[in-house]
Each structure stands twice: as structure tokens, then as C-alpha cells.
Amino acid sequence: MGLTNSCDVSATTFVIKDNKLVKKDNEDGFNNVNLGAGKEHLAVAVEYNEDLLNNLSNQRAAKRVRKPTKRYIEELSEAESKEYSGRSIASTKSIGFRPLSSKAHARPARNVSLEGRTVITRLDSLGGFGIQVPCVYRIRRSRPRKNVTALLIINSEILELNITCELNVLLLLALTRLLLEGCSLHALKFHPSRMGMTATFIKKGFDVHGSQMDNGSMNKVLEAKSTPEQAPEQFVAESKKETTPTDMGQNMGLKYVDPSGDTSDDNVVTVPTAKGGFRRKHHRAWTLSEVMKLVEGVSKYGAGRWSEIKRLAFASYSYRTSVDLKDKWRNLLKASFAQTPTDKGANSRKHPSMPIPASILLRVRELAEMQAQASLPNLSTGKLSACGGGSVNETRPGYL
DNA sequence: ATTAGGG
């Protein structure tokens, strides 16, 4: 199984030989792992940081004070990369598949303990197999900050796979299925694309080096696509149907199903950073319905309960994070209180985005005042202002 | 993991 990582880290190639996983260009050492046979004990787990037990927060009485923000990236990236390369060199073997102790067995448990580490997982049924996936799959819009270590546990053999966050779950699931189906892999290729990462599984018997990839006439090529904004649950197994009837089941892939019908571009623009570097910035214009949902959410659950609102009102919008909601609310607030006057340069734009209906801004203002009241232990028997709905300060300061 | 704020 040739695993060619064309990403940012080093490329390593693996090949499957007689049910053994063999590192391609370095045939010695650790890397013979039995991949064949049995389907019973299989688990896919992804390690995740666990030092956090959510504290129920008390009332935030005063404004949180913050240390002067230390600006990130370049300064830090150097240190980070230094650390990373150091570690990487120290354990070159850990790049790619690596067998670990086979202590951990499998009866699907909530936590899998491996060499002192505890992996917190959730049992998930995918394609009829018991597969453990991380409890929390944080969706990051951009490249994951750091790699995570994924563990593949097959027949008591444990493979460690270092890949980047967004990619791992998907790939592991796809790979797992392939292995369970008894499909012998010959190679696994990764190729980054605009929309994320694409992995191609090549069935055994296909000589990658000898022929062209796109030729693939009689060869089974399986694909798995990963987009940073997609959650694993949104993938469904799919049969590719281009096989002879007898080959059924050997040809499968994973296909993404976008709930919002948005399979397309994510509007990424690169903006220069203060330190001369660049960073990517996504933009997704807020639609009116999104704004309304946000307002509704705030009215129901209260401003500040962003994760709640996200879960309950924005479940279908994978790209709106709780932070996005918070930011948008802040903007709405600003807009709703922005007093009228002379629309500034805003409307001089060519295609001014649709202004937020005054009614909504009004609602925002009401909610804002309401919540402000609620959080303050008012001394004056707070019957003072009942959030008078009649105030009319019509403006159009806000835009979607 | 979540939330508040600054940029």
C-alpha cells in the first residue's frame, strides 16, 4: 500500500504485500503489520486533548480583562516548527503507519487506553461496523493547527497514522471499510485540492508506477474526498457501480453530501498579515434567514450561549461556528444601535448587500436591552423598561 | 471546549 503524503509533511510510501503493510522504500524494521482477515475487533480512534472539564461559569460580573494580545503566527510558527521538526526527526518512524503494542483489544469501549494515553471515543455505527470516532470533532475552517495521531486497531494490531486533523477520520473510515471488505489495497495516494484533500485508494494489482493514474481502466480506484468544513457524519458510503457484478463490494468510496447544497467554493481570500505573512480568510455572507435564526436563537437561549444556539438553531450550517454567531451578534448589535444618520460610505458600494430589515434590527435592540437588564441585578425593582417595542429609530445601518 | 474581546 503506497501511501504518498503530498502534503506539507514528509512523504512516506507504504505498500501492502501479502496482507502485510510494508514501508516502501525502507523495508527494514517495524513496519510489518498484518492487515488481513478478521472483521471482529476493529476500532478507529483519534486522540484528543482532554484536559478540560467544563466548569459551569458563574455570572460574569465584570468584564473579562485580558492581557495584551500577543500576536501569533510568524513569531510562534518558528518555535512551533522548530519543535515539530525536532520531534519529527527524533521519531522518523512514527510518520505513517506504525505498529504499537497490541495490548489494547477491542470490545468497543468508550475509552481506549494505549500506553498510558487515554483515547476518548464514541461508538459509532458506520456501514454496519462498530467504529469508534472521537467524541468531539472540531471543525476548523483552515488548516489544522496541529496534527493529531490517529490509531487504527485491527485485530489487535495497532497502526499509528499521523495525518492532519480534517483528513484523518474520513480516511480512516474509508480505509477501514476497505480492509473490512477484504479488499487488498495496493496504494493510497493523497492529493491536496482546493476543496481540501482527496485520497485515492488503488486496488491491488494496479501498478501505480508503471501506468498512469487516470488510465485506470480495469483497475479499481476508490476515492475519498475531504473538505475541511465537512463533518464525518455527513459522509455516506457509496458503491461506485463500475465493477463487474462479481466484484461487488470491492469498489466503494465515500461521498460527501452537503446539507446546504453548497458543494462549491468557500470564498477564500488571502490577506496579508502584519508580519508580512499571509493568512486565509473565508467569507460567507450571512443570509437573512441565518440572521433570523440567530436572533431567534438569542431570544430563546440568551446571548452568550453560542454553542447552544449553534447546536440547536444552526445544526444544519456546518460552516457557522459558535464564534461566528457571536461575532455576527456583535455586529448586529452595533448595527441596531447605530443611530441613523447619513449612511456613510456603506451604501456607495456597487452592490450593497441587502440591508437588514429594520424590524430585525429592532428586535436585536430589544433583545440586547432585555439581556442587559437580565444580567444586572437591578436595584430598582426593574419594572422600569419593558423593552418598549414602539421605539422608532429607523435606520439601515446594518447589512447582512 | 467555550466564551469574550481585540484586530
Place this chain on the structure above:
DNA sequence: CCCTAAT
């Protein structure tokens, strides 16, 4: 929208 600091 992105990023960090504080919870």
C-alpha cells in the same frame, strides 16, 4: 473573519 486569552 481570524486570533488569543481567560474560563
